[in-house]
Amino acid sequence: MLTRHPGPIVAVRSPLAGSKTRAAGAHRPRSTISRTGPVTKRTLTVGFIGLGSMGSGMTRNLQASGFPLVVTDVRPEAAADAVARGAVWVDTAAEVASRSDLVITMLPTPRHVDQVLRGPDGLLDALPSGGTWVDMSTSVPEVAERARAERPDLRVLDAPVSGMSVGAANGTLQIFIGGEADDVERLREVFEAMGEPERILHVGGHGAGYAVKLMINQLWFSHLIATAEVLSVGVKAGVDLEVLRRALVASPANSNFVEHDVLSILDHGDYDEGFALALACKDLGLSSDLARSVGMPYELSGLVDQQFRRAKAMYGERAGEMAPFRLYEDLLGEPLRRARAAAEVSR
Known part of the structure; x- marks a missing residue:
């Protein structure tokens, strides 16, 4: 407490x-x-x-x-x-x-x-x-x-x-x-x-720093899963990836993740191996422990936790913290990359 x-x-x-x-x-x-x-x-x-x-x-x-x-x-x-x-x-x-x-x-x-x-x-x-x-x-x-x-x-x-x-x-x-x-x-x-x-x-007071950091991580990981799901569904429905992302950025659904963080994947295929997926799963577990300790529900974040653990089983503990995004790319059958970035890489 x-x-x-x-x-x-x-x-x-x-x-x-x-x-x-x-x-x-x-x-x-x-x-x-x-x-x-x-x-x-x-x-x-x-x-x-x-x-x-x-x-x-x-x-x-x-x-x-x-x-x-x-x-x-x-x-x-x-x-x-x-x-x-x-x-x-x-x-x-x-x-x-x-x-x-x-x-x-x-x-x-x-x-x-x-x-x-x-x-x-x-x-x-x-x-x-x-x-x-x-x-x-x-x-x-x-x-x-x-x-x-x-x-x-x-x-x-x-x-x-x-x-x-x-x-x-x-x-x-x-x-x-x-x-x-x-x-x-x-x-x-x-x-x-x-x-x-x-x-x-x-x-x-004492302990508040820990709690705030866990809640930030929980929300950021939730943004990752939600963004991966939305982009993959939209692309599967025939919408251009960058057109869809720009529409999201211009809408009330925008977030720092959609506007900035996801670009490491869309432009570079970088899933942030500097922070291991095992540690991300650990942080989500700590968030669920905190929610239980204060008697609050953890239902939506529990689903995010499941996806992260599924990704860890698929790609390994040392995969990057953004590797759960790959689950949706695998279902889509192709990596989600902006065309401009792909052209720059191919030069």
């Missing part, structure tokens, strides 16, 4: 098993980060755990902004570029905590986050009293809730992102932050190193 937040959504600018409760702050050093003033690249060492397709770009931009980094990953080779740029490599999450002022996690699933928090040499025991943990993974509100219950002396923010690996590489991510407003403001410069200032949103 996410923590209710009384304030509005504002832009900030420039389901896990129980575990043994820890005594908050027992035998731990105090954090050296100021509780009042903003932190800057001159005063802060950032620990970063998880340098995959998203984390690699995020760390690159943190370094470009001048933040010293301490990093680790289950695959040391994933951190090679960051280390070559001057980041310090350590072997465990506990070492990251001991050598950093702030720790960011960017991990595939809640299970991976739990392992980093509570596994051998875990983060949760090693963070100093008053320390800061920011989870930028796509996860569930219970993750932050449990961490805060076990370590109420910590400052915790959930800050999942949107923008895919391209946004991570370009420093143009949208970031949805749940937690205390003072902590969000204090870390403004850190977030702005990774995202567009006007798209960094404080969306509510």
